[in-house]
Amino acid sequence: MNFSLTEDQRMLADAALAFTRKQSPVSRMRKLRDDPIGWSPEVWRQMAELGWLGLTFPEAVGGLGGSFVDLALVLEQLGQTLVPEPIVPSLVAGMAILAAGDAAQQRAYLAPMVAGRSSLALAWAEADGRYDPGQVATRAERTSAGFRLIGHKRFVLDGHAAAELVVSAQDGEGVSLFVVDPKAPGVRVRPVRTLDGRRAALIDLDVEVAPDRRLAGNGKAALEHALDIGAAAACAEGVGVMRAVLAMTTEYLRTREQFGVKIGSFQVLQHRAVDMFIETELAYSAAIAAAIRIDDDNPAERTAAVTSAKVQLAESGRYVTQQAIQLHGGIGITDEHDVGLYFKRMVALNAMFGDAEHQLTRFAARPGFLAGV
């Protein structure tokens, strides 16, 4: 049992903190809301140089072969200023390629992303599937040239800007994963603005795909693992979001005056702030467990830790960001104030990779739930 950071981990977290302070305060994300891409390719390359894009990927594709905990430390820092670069969308698509792709596919698709030359997106969600990655209506039909993919994917995070899409489709053997070039004829990418000031895409597919773009391994298992990684990543980022609004709110309580006194002297507001603090600590505790367990050899441990962290994130994150607005009063409702940006990011984090109800159902359905009963 050990929760201490190694020297390397401490340096990594410090570097991420310095980056948010010097280069990416919230004002940068605020400006990028109006940008058609929503993030900066230049900053993306810089993140590659810092090693962040390759933290969880092997050296063979230019990565560092580190643990997910390392990445979680970075994501928590980046969450504090709502850094908009698509690390998590590229991470989940990349981890799916890592799990199901052969060595050539890994090199071909992961190396450019790890080097910061491009980003990746995971196209898995469909209209009638909600959060279930097994509900796939998209078909992959065999053709003389390889496969023809036909279907529709929704809310593909960073799908509007990614260089490659990892697409789930039924190919007769079950769910398989295909790497699709979004610029290929027969792929229609419709960018949509999301409430957190970012972009996703609706993607219509009726496209020829070469055989070497079908990932060799078990697509369903790779997809499920990738989504769990995404959930754990959302938890880490969400803790950063909570820490930031907690700090912002307590600072406001210490400085804002009404009735001739600082409003932080009112007990009802103090106790609300304490509950925000408690929820942040609990979400952090659960997020650490998920980050550690995500690589656990025992998949039951992984599921239990990730699902519970995502439920905790939803409950805590909702409470903390909503109360942050409440304690700011009217100013918290304005677009001009940052607290609303954090509130909306938390809504997005809660929805991505399976919301609280979905994860709660998974948690309660796993065999271990009734162990010893």
Next chain:
Amino acid sequence: MDLALSPKHTAFRDEVRAFIADALPAHLRPKAEIDGHFEHHEVMEWHRILYKKGWAAPNWPVEHGGPGLDATSRFILHDELELASTPPLSPFGLMMVGPAIIQFGTQDQQRRFLPKILAGEEVWCQGYSEPNAGSDLASLKTAAEDAGSHFVVNGQKTWTTYAQHANWIFCLVRTDPRAKKQSGITFLLIDLKTPGVTVKPFLTIGGTPAFSETWFDNVKVPKQNVVGSIDGGWTVAKALLGHERTQTAAVGVTGRTLRKCKRIAARTRVGDHMLIDDPVFRGKLARLEIRHRSLQMANWRALAGAQLGHAPGPESSILKIRGSELVQQAYELAMELMGHDALAWFPEPGVVADLEESVASQFCYFRATTIYAGSNEIQRNIIAKHILGLG
């Protein structure tokens, strides 16, 4: 970072489990099975068994009879005893006055009191609160008047938990009526057999006589019974609050109560299915268990810090608040799961399932968890001031 217990601690946990399985007397097992209420003599029987094993006072230093366990092992012992629903030892001697005497007492006091606390030969209770001094403890009025070689104590203490079974009480008394609040208070040990002491138990809403009121009418107390300095009692009382903060979450109690909830739900038929398969109740159970897991993790974080000898971090301050709330929520869910059966009050055997017999009483009594040991509102005041810098 790593969530696994070290081999040494895994071995210790296995040793504790094996010991409980072996040493818990057969006639206490049925109650442990159903997490029932133990009588005082049953608690003391278990105390003596743990004493023989050397585990009655895990946090005492070796020179006073403690087992010399590290912070993690102490937590494991505490947690496993809770999880197994063994009789809960009275904390007032072992966890409170004992450590106070170890830290602030004279050698004579240590020789006189510690061995008997450890062996369970003398039972203690706590005399802090008064009818008009609850959360505002420093406004206490019980007075100890200086009469040369002894004090004369007059006043009333309340919430003196299980004073009816106790031999001694440790009290905060006012020795300087002119001093401001926290100054002028003394930590005093009083033999409950002294003439002038009256103990009157009263029922809690749980239907058990857990509390007493204790009156002092011209009670003569020798001066050598002062722990720490005269008028310096607040320092002693404050130091006591700092002991074993990693155990305040009672995660073992919540863990065993959630297990009980699942057992009740798995044995309760509703038409053609069992209650555990009802998606609404299953969701409620899962939600509580997830909160419990998060708190456990916060607890492990606090413990890992303590193991390294760090001062308690922010995570340790949340343990009492959320831990006490979770115990209540778990019992509330048990009541819901029981349906009509929840209405049975101290039922004769066979009226409801054994597992359900004591739930209603404990559900009611556990409304106390958010009040005792510093109410959760006071805890929030402390966090607001000392961690968030508000006020």
